[in-house]
Amino acid sequence: MTTAELRVLSTHAAMDVVNALAPDFELVNDCRLSFAFDPAKAVKRQVENGAAFDVAIVTRPVFDDLVVQGKMLGAPRAAIGRSGLGLSVRAGAPKPDISTVEAFTRTLLAAKSVARSTEGTSGIYFDTLIERLGIGAAMRDKIVLGPSGRVAELVARGDADMAIQQVPELLPVAGAQFVGAFPAELQLYSEFVAGIASASHHRNVAIAFIEALTTADAAARFAAAGIEPTPPHG
Numbered sequence: 001m002t003t004a005e006l007r008v009l010s011t012h013a014a015m016d017v018v019n020a021l022a023p024d025f026e027l028v029n030d031c032r033l034s035f036a037f038d039p040a041k042a043v044k045r046q047v048e049n050g051a052a053f054d055v056a057i058v059t060r061p062v063f064d065d066l067v068v069q070g071k072m073l074g075a076p077r078a079a080i081g082r083s084g085l086g087l088s089v090r091a092g093a094p095k096p097d098i099s100t101v102e103a104f105t106r107t108l109l110a111a112k113s114v115a116r117s118t119e120g121t122s123g124i125y126f127d128t129l130i131e132r133l134g135i136g137a138a139m140r141d142k143i144v145l146g147p148s149g150r151v152a153e154l155v156a157r158g159d160a161d162m163a164i165q166q167v168p169e170l171l172p173v174a175g176a177q178f179v180g181a182f183p184a185e186l187q188l189y190s191e192f193v194a195g196i197a198s199a200s201h202h203r204n205v206a207i208a209f210i211e212a213l214t215t216a217d218a219a220a221r222f223a224a225a226g227i228e229p230t231p232p233h234g
Helices: 012-029 040-048 060-068 101-110 121-132 136-142 152-156 203-212 216-224
Strands: 004-010 031-037 055-059 072-083 085-090 114-117 143-146 162-166 176-181 190-197
Touching: 004 012, 004 040, 004 203, 012 031, 012 190, 012 203, 012 216, 040 055, 040 060, 055 060, 055 203, 060 072, 060 190, 072 203, 072 216, 085 121, 085 152, 101 136, 114 121, 114 152, 121 136, 121 143, 121 162, 136 143, 143 152, 152 162, 152 176, 190 203
Parallel strands: 004 031, 004 055, 114 143, 114 162
Antiparallel strands: 055 190, 072 190, 085 162, 085 176
8 A cells, every 4th residue: 555645835934843743643644744835825826826735834815715716625724823023133143122113113224134035924014014114215225035935044144134034934043043023013923724635635644634733732832933822813
C-alpha cells in the first residue's frame, strides 16, 4: 500500500509550528506531509490556477473566498488563531520606542530604511498606514521590498534598519531582534484558518491533520510562535 502524501499550502506564519508537528503526525497517520509556504494571497492565486493540494492554511478572507469558489470545503475547518503586526531591528541595536502612535511614527521617521513584504497582508497594510499617519511622502524612499518569506532577514543581513511584518514571521529570525507589536490603535490582526481542498483524495488524513492543529499542544506552540487564540465573533 502506497503511503499517502498530504500536500499542504500554508502561510509563512504557521511554518515553524507545522514543521514541528509533522514528524509525529506522519508516524501516527502513516503518511507524508509536503509543505509549500507563501503569503496567503499567493496561495489563493495558486489554488485558483489549479494547484493540487489537500489542506490550506490561509487568512480567513482567503479561506472564505476559496470556499465560495468551490475550491475548498466550508467544513470541517480549524480556527488556528490570529496574529498582529510588529517591528524588528538588528540584533544588538537599541530597541526603539513604539509604545504609542506618536513614538511609533517618530521611530519610523528616524529609520534610514524599513523592510516590508511585497504582497503579504502586512506589507500592503503598512503602505496604507504610513499614508494614514501622514508620513507617506517621507517614508516612500526608505521602504525596502522583501521577497516572499521573512523580511527581517534583510535586517539581519544589514540591508534594512527595521522590518515590519506579522509577529510570527519576525520572532524566529536569527540576527534580528523583535521590538514589539504595533500600538493597539494601529494594529491589524490576521485570522488563520485551515481547511480541506474540495478535490482532495486524502480527505480522512486531511481531517486528521486540521484536527491536529487545534490540540492543546498545537495551541501552545502557536501561542509561543506569536499566534494567539482568536476571540469569539459576535
